[in-house]
Amino acid sequence: MPLVALGLGGSLDATQADLGRGVSWHDVYRVRPRAELTCPACSGAVHAKVSRLGLRFFAHDSAGRPCPLNGETIEHRLLKSAVAAAVRLAGWHARLEAAAPDGAWRADVLATSPTGDRAVAWEVQLAHQHDADTADRTARYALDRVEVVWIFMRPASAGVPNVVVEADGHDLTVAGPVARFAATRCDTAKPCVRLRDLADPPACPGHGVWEAATLPLDKFVALVCRDAITWTGDGAPPPPVAHEPEHPPAHVWTSSYYLRQADAIAAANRALDEQAAGERDRERRRRETESRRRQSEEERRTANRDALRRRQTLLTPVAVRAVESATGQRPWALPGDVEHAMGVTLIAAGRPYAVVCPIAGRITDEAAERLSDLTVYVASVPERDAIARRCRQDQRIVILHAEQAHG
Ligand SMILES: [Zn+2]
Numbered sequence: 001m002p003l004v005a006l007g008l009g010g011s012l013d014a015t016q017a018d019l020g021r022g023v024s025w026h027d028v029y030r031v032r033p034r035a036e037l038t039c040p041a042c043s044g045a046v047h048a049k050v051s052r053l054g055l056r057f058f059a060h061d062s063a064g065r066p067c068p069l070n071g072e073t074i075e076h077r078l079l080k081s082a083v084a085a086a087v088r089l090a091g092w093h094a095r096l097e098a099a100a101p102d103g104a105w106r107a108d109v110l111a112t113s114p115t116g117d118r119a120v121a122w123e124v125q126l127a128h129q130h131d132a133d134t135a136d137r138t139a140r141y142a143l144d145r146v147e148v149v150w151i152f153m154r155p156a157s158a159g160v161p162n163v164v165v166e167a168d169g170h171d172l173t174v175a176g177p178v179a180r181f182a183a184t185r186c187d188t189a190k191p192c193v194r195l196r197d198l199a200d201p202p203a204c205p206g207h208g209v210w211e212a213a214t215l216p217l218d219k220f221v222a223l224v225c226r227d228a229i230t231w232t233g234d235g236a237p238p239p240p241v242a243h244e245p246e247h248p249p250a251h252v253w254t255s256s257y258y259l260r261q262a263d264a265i266a267a268a269n270r271a272l273d274e275q276a277a278g279e280r281d282r283e284r285r286r287r288e289t290e291s292r293r294r295q296s297e298e299e300r301r302t303a304n305r306d307a308l309r310r311r312q313t314l315l316t317p318v319a320v321r322a323v324e325s326a327t328g329q330r331p332w333a334l335p336g337d338v339e340h341a342m343g344v345t346l347i348a349a350g351r352p353y354a355v356v357c358p359i360a361g362r363i364t365d366e367a368a369e370r371l372s373d374l375t376v377y378v379a380s381v382p383e384r385d386a387i388a389r390r391c392r393q394d395q396r397i398v399i400l401h402a403e404q405a406h407g
């Protein structure tokens with residue numbers, strides 16, 4: 001049941017008040033004698049008619065006539081007329097049942113821009129159509145540089161530019177696939193969640209998620225006319241935003257503004273990732289150096305401690321003999337004496353008499369005071385000098401030679 005007919009010397013469009021030709025509906029509707037009208041698709045005779053819902057259209061005189069426009073339902077006509085109205089509201093030209101000069105295609109609504117540089121075919125496909133047929137018909141439009149938007153009533157698997165429209169009375173809503181980019185930013189009082197491990201985290205570069213969106217059909221049509229909404233199926237899908245697990249579906253309508261925004265945020269995240277990687281690398285190397293330094297420090301300390309123990313073990317018997325010959329009493333040894341800077345204290349006649357190899361670095365003023373009455377035994381000149389620097393000037397320090405240990 002067509003919305004257009006040929007008659008009165010041209011093409012008549014039932015969706016326009018002046019039928020697109022500066023005439024009135026009453027010039028063709030229920031006039032005597034009957035206006036001579038024919039179907040643009042099958043050339044059969046048609047007459048003007050008004051549906052119970054008030055929609056104007058043309059009906060074939062013979063109801064059973066085989067014509068491509070015959071299968072159209074009321075919803076189909078309603079959608080076509082709504083799209084045509086929205087196209088005209090957007091300042092574009094809309095032609096119904098517009099056929100290619102060579103008959104390669106017939107658009108339900110062919111929208112052309114005021115400058116004529118863009119043409120968009122709107123195809124209302126309510127009945128099931130095989131994906132191959134949809135792709136084939138889309139390709140035929142592409143050959144003539146005509147964009148196409150398919151309007152389906154249920155989600156389609158076809159990768160062609162399409163929308164699913166839901167009708168609630170006369171309210172027509174594009175239910176998808178349309179994606180909106182929702183940009184977010186981490187709490188400005190805290191570092192970005194992705195960069196919290198850095199010593200001096202930079203400001204959050206922003207994040208975002210792709211969300212499904214719906215909008216009224218006429219708004220969608222206007223966005224397509226303004227080229228403000230893009231089908232992502234042909235080119236690359238919108239870039240996934242770093243750290244956001246949700247990627248947008250590959251076949252979706254979205255605005256170039258959202259694509260640019262997501263692109264910019266993704267680029268900022270990548271740049272920051274590089275910067276962060278550099279900083280993490282520097283930090284890792286700093287820690288490695290620090291850990292190596294600590295390890296060699298630890299090794300040095302262990303070596304010093306071992307050397308000290310060896311000296312003390314070697315010198316203590318010699319020192320014991322020296323004390324014994326000086327006091328006539330055999331002293332007993334207190335190793336690792338905290339009071340005497342970790343030296344081996346030799347105690348004779350109930351009091352400290354000498355200290356073997358105290359640690360120079362542990363000799364505090366108090367320890368120096370306690371050592372001042374005692375003899376300090378050391379193994380070498382450097383050891384003696386190091387200890388002398390920490391002791392009283394008159395501190396008695398005696399160097400015992402290792403050979404004496406065997407003597
Ligand atoms: Zn027909």
Ligand SMILES: [Zn+2]
Nearest residue numbers: 186192193204
């Ligand atoms: Zn952040």
